[in-house]
Amino acid sequence: MTHIQRPITTEPRTGLSREELWDGPDKGLIKCWEVGRDRAQRFPELAQRCLAGELPVLGWKGGVSRSLKKSAKFGCLKYLAQWQGLRGEDLDIDLAEERTLTCSNTSMIVTFTPDRAKYVNQEPA
Template identity: 65%
Template sequence: MTMIRRSIDTPIRTDLDWHTTWKGEDKGLIKCWEVGRQLAQSKPELAEAAGRDELPVTNWKGGVSRTLKKLDKYGALKYLAQWQGLRGEDLAVDLAREVTITCSKTGMVVTFTPDVSKFLDQTTEDAAEGDEQDGRSAPGISEQSLFS
C-alpha cells in the first residue's frame, strides 16, 4: 500500500500504541494528519496560514518562515500530512511519490519526498543560511516530541 488515505470525517484515534502509530503501514502519516487537525483547533493562526497556501513552520521539516537564497528545498511527507490536517482536508499522501508545493507567503518551492536523505542533507545548508526555529536548527521533529 503506497497511497495513504483517510476521510476528514474519520474520528481521531486515541487507543494506539507507539509502535502501531509510528511503525505501522502508514509510517506515522495518519498520526501527523490527526495532529494537524488538532493544531487547527488549538492554533487557528496555523490553520489560516495553511489555508492561504502558506507552509508554516511546525516540528516536521518542510515549513518555511522566510525566503532563503536557494528558493527550493525538500520536506518530509509527515509535514505534508500534517499540513493537510491543518487545512481540514482528507489525508491523501503517496508513500512512493514526491509532491511539490510553492509557499504563497515566501515563494519557496518545497518538494515533499519519501527520500529522507534529501532533506537531511540540506539541514547543514539551511543552518548556514539561518533557517532556524526557536534559535536552533530545525532538522525535523525533536525526539522528545514523539513521546509527548
Template identity: 75%
Template sequence: MSQRIHRPIDSPLRTGLTRDELWEAADKGLIKCWEIGRQRAARFPDLAQRRSADELPVLGWKGGVSRSLKKNEKYGSLKYLAQWQGLRGEDLDIDLGSERVMTCSRTKMVVTFTPDRSKYFNQVAEAEA
C-alpha cells in the same frame, strides 16, 4: 509500486494505540501527523488561517518555511505534508512512492515533499542559511 495513504477528514481520531502502531505501521506515522494537524487547527486558529492561504508555516517536521532563502527550493518530509493536510481540514491523501511539489504563497519558496529522507535530512537548516 506506490502505496497511497488516505483517510477522510470526517474519520474519528484514533485512540488507544501503541507507539509502534502510531509511528511504525505501514502508514509510517502519516495518519498520526495528520491527526496532530487536525488538533492544532482547532487549538491555534491563527496557524489554521495561514494554511488556508497556501502558506507552508514551520511545523514539527521539515518542509515549512519562515522566510525566503538564497536557494529558492528545498525538500520536505511527507510527515510535514500530512500534518499540513490536517491543518487545512483536508482528507489525508499521500502516495508513499512519489514526490509532491508545492510553493509557499507567502515566501514563494518551492518545497518538494519526498519519501527519500536523505534529500532533506542533510539539508542545511533554515536558520543556518
C-alpha cells in the same frame, strides 16, 4: 500500502501504542494528520495561514519562515500530512511520489519526498 488516505470525517484513533502510531504501514502519516487536525482547533490562525497556501514552520522538515538564497528545498511527508490536517483536508499521500508546493508567503518551492536523504542533510541556504 503505498497510498495513505483518510477522509476528514474519520474520528481520531485512540488507544494505539507508540509502535502502532509511528511504525505501522502508514509510517506515522495518519498520526501527523491527526495532530494537524487537533492543532487546527487549538490554533485557528495557524490553520488559516495553511489554508492561504503558506507552509509555516511545524515540527517536521518542510516549513519555511523566510525566503532563502536557494528558492527550493525538500521536506518530509510527515510535514505534508500535518499540513493537510491543519487545512481540514482529507489525508492523501502517496508514499512513492514526491509532491511540490510553493509557499504563498515566501515563494519558496518545497518538494515533499519519501526520500529521507534529500531533506536530512540539506545545505542551509
